Amino acid sequence: MHPFFDIKQVSNFQSSIMKTSPLQSFQFSIFNFQFNKSILALCFLLSILLSACTAREPHYTIGVSQCLDDAWRQKMNYEMEREMLLYPDLTLTRRIAYGSNELQCAQIDSFIAERVDLLIVSPNEAEEVKPAVNRAFRAGIPVIVADRRVTGDEWTAFIGGDNYKVGLLMAEWVSERFAFRNGKSQSAPFTVLEVAGLPGSTPATLRHKGLMEGLDRISSSVVIHTVMGSWYQDDAEKVVADYLRSHPLPDAVVAHNDLMAIGAAQAVQNSRKTETNSRIRSVPAIPIMGVDGIRPGLQAIVDGQIECSATYSSRGDLVIQTAAHILHGEPFVRDTVLETTMIDEAAAYPMLKQYEAITRDLQTFHIIQTQTESRWQQLRMDNKILWLCVVISVAFLLIALAYILFAQRRLQTEISHEILPQLENVQEAIQLSRRDEAFAERLRQVVDEHLTDPNLSVEYLGSMLQLSRTQLFRRVKTVAGKGPLDYIRERRLIRADEMLHTTDMTIQQVAIEYFGHLPSER
Ligand code: FRU
Numbered sequence: 001m002h003p004f005f006d007i008k009q010v011s012n013f014q015s016s017i018m019k020t021s022p023l024q025s026f027q028f029s030i031f032n033f034q035f036n037k038s039i040l041a042l043c044f045l046l047s048i049l050l051s052a053c054t055a056r057e058p059h060y061t062i063g064v065s066q067c068l069d070d071a072w073r074q075k076m077n078y079e080m081e082r083e084m085l086l087y088p089d090l091t092l093t094r095r096i097a098y099g100s101n102e103l104q105c106a107q108i109d110s111f112i113a114e115r116v117d118l119l120i121v122s123p124n125e126a127e128e129v130k131p132a133v134n135r136a137f138r139a140g141i142p143v144i145v146a147d148r149r150v151t152g153d154e155w156t157a158f159i160g161g162d163n164y165k166v167g168l169l170m171a172e173w174v175s176e177r178f179a180f181r182n183g184k185s186q187s188a189p190f191t192v193l194e195v196a197g198l199p200g201s202t203p204a205t206l207r208h209k210g211l212m213e214g215l216d217r218i219s220s221s222v223v224i225h226t227v228m229g230s231w232y233q234d235d236a237e238k239v240v241a242d243y244l245r246s247h248p249l250p251d252a253v254v255a256h257n258d259l260m261a262i263g264a265a266q267a268v269q270n271s272r273k274t275e276t277n278s279r280i281r282s283v284p285a286i287p288i289m290g291v292d293g294i295r296p297g298l299q300a301i302v303d304g305q306i307e308c309s310a311t312y313s314s315r316g317d318l319v320i321q322t323a324a325h326i327l328h329g330e331p332f333v334r335d336t337v338l339e340t341t342m343i344d345e346a347a348a349y350p351m352l353k354q355y356e357a358i359t360r361d362l363q364t365f366h367i368i369q370t371q372t373e374s375r376w377q378q379l380r381m382d383n384k385i386l387w388l389c390v391v392i393s394v395a396f397l398l399i400a401l402a403y404i405l406f407a408q409r410r411l412q413t414e415i416s417h418e419i420l421p422q423l424e425n426v427q428e429a430i431q432l433s434r435r436d437e438a439f440a441e442r443l444r445q446v447v448d449e450h451l452t453d454p455n456l457s458v459e460y461l462g463s464m465l466q467l468s469r470t471q472l473f474r475r476v477k478t479v480a481g482k483g484p485l486d487y488i489r490e491r492r493l494i495r496a497d498e499m500l501h502t503t504d505m506t507i508q509q510v511a512i513e514y515f516g517h518l519p520s521e522r
Helices: 007-017 021-054 071-084 101-113 126-138 163-183 202-218 233-246 258-273 295-302 316-327 345-449 458-465 469-480 484-502 507-515
Strands: 060-066 090-096 118-122 143-146 157-161 190-196 222-228 252-255 335-338
Touching: 060 071, 060 101, 060 316, 071 090, 071 118, 071 295, 071 316, 071 345, 090 101, 090 316, 101 118, 101 126, 118 126, 118 316, 126 143, 143 316, 157 163, 157 316, 163 190, 163 202, 163 222, 163 252, 190 202, 190 233, 190 258, 202 222, 222 233, 233 258, 252 258, 258 295, 295 345, 345 458, 345 469, 345 484, 458 469, 458 484, 469 484, 484 507
Parallel strands: 060 090, 060 118, 118 143, 143 157, 157 335, 190 222, 190 252
Antiparallel strands: none
């Protein structure tokens, strides 16, 4: 047994740890590399999974700025909403300006601030609302101008009726009335009262222009008087009543829309009821023409309140289709001018029936819309919950990964700062003890060979082992725990003891042989 270690045990330990240490460290770094690689692969997979989950279809928000909220616009809104059902990636937000330019500009600005993806605008008055429309366009928002135009070309698409043609249709109708003259003498002037829409709006301007130019072409004996009804039935009723108080009865009335035509008809009717106004009571009803040809106008024609109207399409469906094309980067028509035709008494009735069907359709549509909306809400909710789960799971995974990385680092640090230095110490100790073991072996050999040599002294032993006296003393002390002389003596005693037990030699013979004198002599 070695004085310090059980050498065999230590060398086993060493061979299992130290001897293979370069290989071990190589394997360790390979392991590290592979471990890091698998973490990277896992992260990569996770990011693919996440990006697959996040790669949702883009969603677009459309802002709709409506100048008014009358029956014609409600029809347009309905057409838009119905078309929207075909585009689940589009959301529509509508704001109504109720005839106020300032409000409409503010609403457009709020759409710009909300960064809508597209703006649909029906400007109340072209010049007043134009700056806001331009702001939207310059902010990079595609702008579809619907029904009422803005001047300039800072818009993406236009869809609306042919207002100049509407004016021409009015002129044609007036000339027909002029030809009949209702029994009036040919020489008397033929007076037409024009009830115009809001002066700053493009339909009012163009309808007036079409009417005037159309009449110029047809006849020069028609006198036009214009009053402003601003698109509203009540306003029209008031301005026509005022007009009737101070003017002779006109031969015909053209109103820029059906609502104002109805207002004019009511004003005429009210004047006729007035006992004092005998001049009006004595003449037949005045023929009145409106524009739009939607439900209230058609009903007024069927009821005989007004004589006719001209179609003025809203085509909200086409507006949404164009918006979708623009947003999806598909080709679209920049300027779409919708056709217009006359609606007389014969056409009004079937059209009215059609509108009644549309109204029923509208009710069904609203039910479907509400149901669809609640389903969408449910879906959005489910989607949110799903996302929350995904986010929580990913967060957990990331925490786990971070922990693994942290633990790996800590292990590495422990190995390099604590375990490896300890192992180096052990290795050093083992090498030392190996050297000592070899020295102990050689010492015993040399001493045992010279046990009977009377010259065996510390100097003699030192010269044989090639060590100085001090070196010899230190090394013998290390491996044997005693000085060289005591060691020699101990070896002689062990050999003498062996001789006494294994040979016939007497104590005296053994003493002289190994110690050079008899035991009693010292
Ligand atoms: C509806 C309306 C219609 C008219 C159009 C002109 O708001 O007044 O009656 O034809 O706008 O823009």
